[in-house]
Amino acid sequence: MVESIVSTGLAIGCIYALIGITYNVMFSASRVFSFTAGTLGMLGGVLGSLFIAHIGMPVAVGLLIVLIAGAAFGIITEIVAVRPVLKSLDQHLYVLSTLALALMAQQFTAIEWGTEARPFPRLVDIVRGGFDQQFWLPMLACVAVIVGLELLYRYSLIGRAFLAISEDNYAARALGLPERNLRMASFALAGMIGTLAGFAGGEMLLAFFGNAPILTFYGFVPVALGGMGNNRGAVVAGLLLGLFQQAANFLVGGIFASVAVFTVFIIVLLVRPEGLAGATLQRRV
Amino acid sequence: MSITRRQALGSAGAAIAAGGLAKPAIAVNEPIRVGYLPALTGPSSSTGIGINRGIQLAVQEINAAGGVNGRQIELITRDTQSDPTKAVNGAAELSHGQNVSVVFGPVNSGESLAVVPLLARTNTPQVHPCWVDTLTDPQKYPMCFRNAPTNQQIGGAANRYVVDVLKRKKVAVISDTTGYGTASVNAYVPMLQARGAEVVYQGNVDAANPDLKPELLRMQSAGAEAIMPWSVNAGFLSRIINTRGNMGWDVPIVGQTTLGSGQTKALLEKPEYWAKVYPNNFRNVCYGAGGKLPERTTAFVDRLKSTKIDMGDTLLWWIALGYDSPRMIVEAMKAVGTEPKEIVSYLNKLKEFPGVYGDITFGPDQHNGYPDEEVVMVEANSLKDGAFNLAPGYSS
Numbered sequence: 162m163v164e165s166i167v168s169t170g171l172a173i174g175c176i177y178a179l180i181g182i183t184y185n186v187m188f189s190a191s192r193v194f195s196f197t198a199g200t201l202g203m204l205g206g207v208l209g210s211l212f213i214a215h216i217g218m219p220v221a222v223g224l225l226i227v228l229i230a231g232a233a234f235g236i237i238t239e240i241v242a243v244r245p246v247l248k249s250l251d252q253h254l255y256v257l258s259t260l261a262l263a264l265m266a267q268q269f270t271a272i273e274w275g276t277e278a279r280p281f282p283r284l285v286d287i288v289r290g291g292f293d294q295q296f297w298l299p300m301l302a303c304v305a306v307i308v309g310l311e312l313l314y315r316y317s318l319i320g321r322a323f324l325a326i327s328e329d330n331y332a333a334r335a336l337g338l339p340e341r342n343l344r345m346a347s348f349a350l351a352g353m354i355g356t357l358a359g360f361a362g363g364e365m366l367l368a369f370f371g372n373a374p375i376l377t378f379y380g381f382v383p384v385a386l387g388g389m390g391n392n393r394g395a396v397v398a399g400l401l402l403g404l405f406q407q408a409a410n411f412l413v414g415g416i417f418a419s420v421a422v423f424t425v426f427i428i429v430l431l432v433r434p435e436g437l438a439g440a441t442l443q444r445r446v
Numbered sequence: 447m448s449i450t451r452r453q454a455l456g457s458a459g460a461a462i463a464a465g466g467l468a469k470p471a472i473a474v475n476e477p478i479r480v481g482y483l484p485a486l487t488g489p490s491s492s493t494g495i496g497i498n499r500g501i502q503l504a505v506q507e508i509n510a511a512g513g514v515n516g517r518q519i520e521l522i523t524r525d526t527q528s529d530p531t532k533a534v535n536g537a538a539e540l541s542h543g544q545n546v547s548v549v550f551g552p553v554n555s556g557e558s559l560a561v562v563p564l565l566a567r568t569n570t571p572q573v574h575p576c577w578v579d580t581l582t583d584p585q586k587y588p589m590c591f592r593n594a595p596t597n598q599q600i601g602g603a604a605n606r607y608v609v610d611v612l613k614r615k616k617v618a619v620i621s622d623t624t625g626y627g628t629a630s631v632n633a634y635v636p637m638l639q640a641r642g643a644e645v646v647y648q649g650n651v652d653a654a655n656p657d658l659k660p661e662l663l664r665m666q667s668a669g670a671e672a673i674m675p676w677s678v679n680a681g682f683l684s685r686i687i688n689t690r691g692n693m694g695w696d697v698p699i700v701g702q703t704t705l706g707s708g709q710t711k712a713l714l715e716k717p718e719y720w721a722k723v724y725p726n727n728f729r730n731v732c733y734g735a736g737g738k739l740p741e742r743t744t745a746f747v748d749r750l751k752s753t754k755i756d757m758g759d760t761l762l763w764w765i766a767l768g769y770d771s772p773r774m775i776v777e778a779m780k781a782v783g784t785e786p787k788e789i790v791s792y793l794n795k796l797k798e799f800p801g802v803y804g805d806i807t808f809g810p811d812q813h814n815g816y817p818d819e820e821v822v823m824v825e826a827n828s829l830k831d832g833a834f835n836l837a838p839g840y841s842s
Contacts (some may be wrong), residue, residue: 162663169657222842272488277709278681289715365656367681367713375654415649416623 166407172296172365174403175303176202179358180380181387181395182306183351189327189390190347191247193255197238198355199377200263201231201443205359206281207274210368214282227360228353235352238262238343254437263373276406278371281363295364302361306354307396323358324345327390330408379406398436476711477520478513480775480782481540481570483551483561488528490554496752497553497575500768503753503800507774514779519772522546526557533557534564541568547784548573550771555581573775575767582813589790593771593806595816600702600726601634601676603821607724608672608700609641611823612840616646620661620686622653622677630676630702638674638829646670653682662689675701684713690712691719700724706826706834712775723826724837730804731763733835746802747831762832770801 183198208230212223242258285294313320325333326343334340359366359376366372382402387394407426409418430436463624482501484494501521501579509518522544524536540546541564548571550690552558558576565572566587571769572582575594582592595603608614619635621627635645646668651661665673675686683705690699692715704710705725730740739747746766750757757765775789782788796815799806806815824834 165657165659169659173656181687186626276490277683278679278713280713366654369654369681371654410655410657411663414660414664415651418655419652 162411166404166411168292168296169320169365170404170407171300171400172362172403173368173407175299176358176362176366176376176399177379177383178303178396178399179299179306179354179361180376181383181399182310182392183355183358184380184384185237185390185392185395186310186347186351186354186413187243190323190344191239191243193243193247194381194384194389195238195243195255195259195348195351196377197234197242197259197263197266198351198380199375200266200373201234201352201355202359202362202376202380203267203270203373204234205231205356205361206278206363206366206368206372207270207359207370208356209360210279210281213275213284214368215279220282220284224360227356231352231354231356232349233352234266235348235350235355236345238352239348240379243344243348244341263377265441267370270373274368274370276370276378278367278369281366281368283364295362298357299361299365302357303396305393306357310392319343319346326359382422384436386426386429386436394418394436456644475517477518477560478779479520479522479544479546480772481537481544481546481549482521482523483526483533483536483540483549483553483557484523485528485533485552485554485557486523486525486768488526490528490556492525492760494528494553496764496772497768499750499755499760500765500770501550501772502768503750503755503765504769504772508776513787514776514784519776521772525551526554526665528554528557530557530560534560534698537564541565541570541833542649546570547779547786548775548789550574550775552576552761561585565592569786571786573771573793575771583814584811587813589786590794591808591813591815593774593801593815594767594803595821596814597630597633597726598637599816599818599821600815601630601637601728604700604724604816604823605638605641605643605744607839608674608698608838609638609643612672612698612700614671614698615643616669616671616676617643618647618665618668618672619645619674619676620647620649620651620665621675622679622682623650624653624679625676627653627677634674634676651682653677653679656685658682658685658689659693662686662693662695666695670697672697673699673701675699675705678702678704680704680707680709680713684710687719687723688713689716696721696722698724699701700823702726705826706829708829711829717827720827724823725826727822727824728763728804728833728842729820729822729836730802731766731833732822733828733830733833737835739833742800743802757832760832765832766801766803770799770803770806774799775799775804796817 180198180202187195212218212226242262242382246254246258314324322338322343326340330340383395383399386398406422409421413421454566484498485491487493505519505521513519515785526533531704540549550573552561555576555578556572558581572590573593577597579596579598580592619631621631635648647665647670675683677683703726705723730743778789778792782792793808796808804816804820808815823837825837830836
């Protein structure tokens with residue numbers, strides 16, 4: 162039982178963490194919570210299955226095209242659902258615009274791909290068993306994204322520019338940084354991370370259009386618990402969520418497992434509204 | 447030559463009278479319009495596509511044989527696109543705009559739930575093959591008939607197989623959290639208990655839950671001797687089958703037809719995991735002892751082959767159901783004409799209409815025409831040309 166809780170819990174937790182990071186990368190660049198994050202995860206699984214299992218592309222080529230598609234969807238999100246509502250952030254219109262785009266993508270997938278779950282291909286040709294690739298692939302993807310983002314933010318000019326606009330986009334613009342282009346690049350990066358989450362977790366979640374709302378909801382929990390815009394918090398909270406959810410599956414089972422997860426989520430937010438790792442906002446008076 | 451007003455009016459009157467007199471002669475030969483509401487596109491179209499092959503063949507054969515007393519059958523088709531709203535629009539157009547004599551369909555329950563009350567209000571005779579129990583009611587919908595089993599019959603057949611044929615007394619019943627899943631568990635558990643079985647596990651689980659091992663361990667520790675899953679979600683069902691296989695647990699899985707679908711098969715980790723999985727099916731379209739179909743069905747399959755209708759990518763019972771439906775309607779029209787009340791009156795007395803899918807019998811208080819004993823269980827891993835072998839324990 163413990164082995165199953167750890168392997169499945171950590172794997173699913175890594176997928177939640179990656180979707181949480183997807184939310185955060187888009188949020189940092191625009192102050193917008195784009196509810197397309199879960200849809201990106203769903204598209205990673207569906208497109209991966211389409212390119213590799215159905216069209217027969219090699220895994221590396223399939224992954225590359227999936228990431229490009231994710232980046233394109235991220236850019237479309239920025240242009241269609243985020244940019245038009247940026248001027249009225251306080252009205253939270255982005256909730257409607259991003260949810261609408263996510264639903265459109267989900268319905269389009271249901272019509273074109275079908276409403277049945279389809280198999281996701283084995284990515285590494287090794288014998289199934291024990292600590293299988295369906296468990297360690299999401300963990301590997303999560304580690305790769307964390308390391309990649311750290312390197313990007315610490316050692317590259319564009320990474321520092323991302324940080325600059327996330328800290329204070331007015332000041333960044335005043336310094337001559339191309340805010341709009343950087344925001345689009347951030348959404349493209351988020352698109353790649355989101356689709357990578359779905360791709361790495363494809364064997365576990367299957368290529369299924371219905372994964373979109375589930376990832377949207379469960380991916381948001383690490384963001385809320387870990388603190389908005391805080392990637393490290395999202396990773397820790399995502400892993401804890403996965404472990405807790407799997408433990409609840411064993412201990413209470415059925416639909417009560419979901420009830421247990423959301424009960425803990427609500428209690429944590431009541432105790433620490435800013436999230437476990439979030440900083441309390443100082444209000445100027 | 448000038449024409450006076452009186453002459454002109456006289457000519458017009460004569461023309462109208464002549465036209466009026468000619469009309470009945472045209473009506474006698476004009477085609478009989480039969481409304482048809484399949485889901486040919488959209489996410490739930492696989493059933494409709496299969497049924498459509500049978501319908502088209504039947505109408506072709508009926509018309510080639512002279513139609514209904516010399517009148518051809520014209521199918522007025524409105525694709526519901528798997529969408530209840532479009533199904534309602536199509537039904538309204540068929541009953542008002544096209545003035546059809548009878549409607550067959552919709553072929554999915556979700557669409558029928560929206561359409562049945564509408565057609566009842568317009569007094570249009572309707573035949574549909576949808577399983578949701580409430581979709582027939584001789585009091586509320588006196589012109590609506592079902593030529594397929596109800597959910598009660600589907601669950602009843604699975605329960606009979608588990609308790610009476612497999613002799614398993616401790617049963618685990620699991621479903622997803624959809625309306626269909628939870629309603630099925632709530633309906634079938636008391637039926638199982640009434641047959642003397644002990645339901646040692648009963649649960650509703652989110653279909654997207656990637657790991658069902660905790661649930662199956664719970665069933666195993668409760669002493670379950672059979673698993674009965676009720677879901678149309680191939681992902682959910684394949685996870686149950688895969689988990690059972692990975693646990694090396696040798697219990698039969700008995701339940702909904704989707705257990706035997708190609709989508710479920712595609713999601714299995716190993717092909718051998720499909721052994722001892724028994725989905726619902728229908729006796730007349732199953733291979734019995736020696737791998738043979740019943741005589742009537744063999745003749746039908748030969749006709750399908752001769753007309754090059756593909757069976758490999760669909761299910762034989764869908765094609766058979768489609769084939770039977772217009773033939774049953776036409777039998778009524780040949781006997782009593784095309785007046786709605788007469789058609790309904792004929793169907794109310796229909797006795798053992800010899801369909802390929804099954805023998806259909808209706809009564810004034812019984813508009814569910816499919817016989818209980820023809821709902822059976824089959825071996826999921828025996829699919830060949832759209833049909834399955836009967837599950838072990840049935841006499842063919």
